Amino acid sequence: MKNNSHFSNLIKKIETKQAVVGVVGLGYVGLPLAAGFADVGFSVVGIELDPRKVSKLNQGISYIPDVPTEQIAPLVENGTFKATINPEVLRNIDIVIICVPTPLDEAGDPDMTSIKGATDMIAKYLHTSQLVCLESTTYPGTVTDLILPKLQTRGMEVGKDFFLAFSPERIDPNNANFRVENTPKVVGGVTQYCTKAAEAIYKEMVVKVVTVSSPATAEMVKIFENTFRAINIGLANEMAIMCQILGLDIWEIIDAADTKPFGFMPFYPGPGIGGHCIPVDPSYLSWKMRSMNYRTRFIELATDINSSMPKYVYRLAVNTLNKADKVIHKSKVLLLGMAYKRDIDDLRESPALDVFELLHEAGADVSYHDSFVPEFNYGKKVIHSVELTKDVLTEADLVIILTDHSTVDYEVVCQHARSLLDTRNATKKIKNPSAHIVKL
């Protein structure tokens, strides 16, 4: 590697903690990252479109469960972290990390609006010795085909004047064991200097940095990880359907298979997949491969099975009611857990919303309890969580456990519900339940 003064300047600033880190998009990914860099002594500025989030953060209040207010408040107070909607701060930022959403559009294709918007904003203030790193999950080729051409319009050369890399975010909301700091980070730069610059900054905060040969490799690593999960969950879901037909208990089978010390990793069935990642990310790869005339068959099959699970749960609910001489129309159905996974408040792509809609459309009298989700919008209506009392449980013709939050006492649920459909094996340890229990 030839001597590069812009690179040396940046590395010196990183090593002396003089580098200013900017995080674009302060959501589930951006805020923990910003707090992490501030915690290890960097001056961090968050650039966020939503002024309500900016105002809350600047008062030292967090809105992301994984980043407690007690962590943010002192960082705001001592001036190491601040948030703004003003992109002009980018003039004084040395490292910009992009953490904006990458959803699907109405046609199910990648919606790159936020990445394009963030890149245009950064391009306007791009300066020498600056590192730009994308963390949003996306299809392989985004950094080199979409971001790089936008940044190179100002006459600066990548790898010489400024640096560009991709480093996938692996955060797992509400995972108490693995947080940003102790989860290894994969990094791939456009040039060797780009990779080294990105490695240098992440090394300051994260336990281990794994460098790969290009941004596209790093982009594919992330999509592979999440496609691996989507496909294995799809397999567990189809196994659950087959077990139902065979009269076998899928949960017992997974537990027994999990005693094999090698070659097996447990994945569990459920009412479907949710969140911003697992249901969405594989479609980014499918879209990319379609444009190259290749059909991603595993992804299509897993998507098909996983997205059919809410309907499957609905049919189980109808059958369970039928067996108790009840019809779905006007039956009282209580749903437990609306968030897409345990102990978080995230409703994005939650399969519980689909189950709610199917039951509601069939004329059931549906209510829900979720201590993490006090309300949600259903069309023009706002649906509120009900308090989980003995009466509410007893009055329901059917209770369906959709997400197994640890805030629910399943012993009490099993004692007072008349009929229970458990899609998460939350009632596994309950001995002598009074309720009639049907498991997925």
Ligand SMILES: NC(=O)c1ccc[n+]([C@@H]2O[C@H](COP(=O)([O-])OP(=O)(O)OC[C@H]3O[C@@H](n4cnc5c(N)ncnc54)[C@H](O)[C@@H]3O)[C@@H](O)[C@H]2O)c1
């Ligand atoms: N949530 C997760 O568990 C997770 C895990 C790994 C990777 N990811 C990926 O990380 C990315 C971000 O996800 P998230 O869950 O943090 O999303 P989020 O919706 O929680 O946060 C994104 C934030 O970016 C802001 N924003 C959008 N466009 C902007 C712009 N041009 N400038 C400034 N701010 C802007 C939004 O207002 C929002 O606050 C996605 O690509 C996602 O797939 C998410």
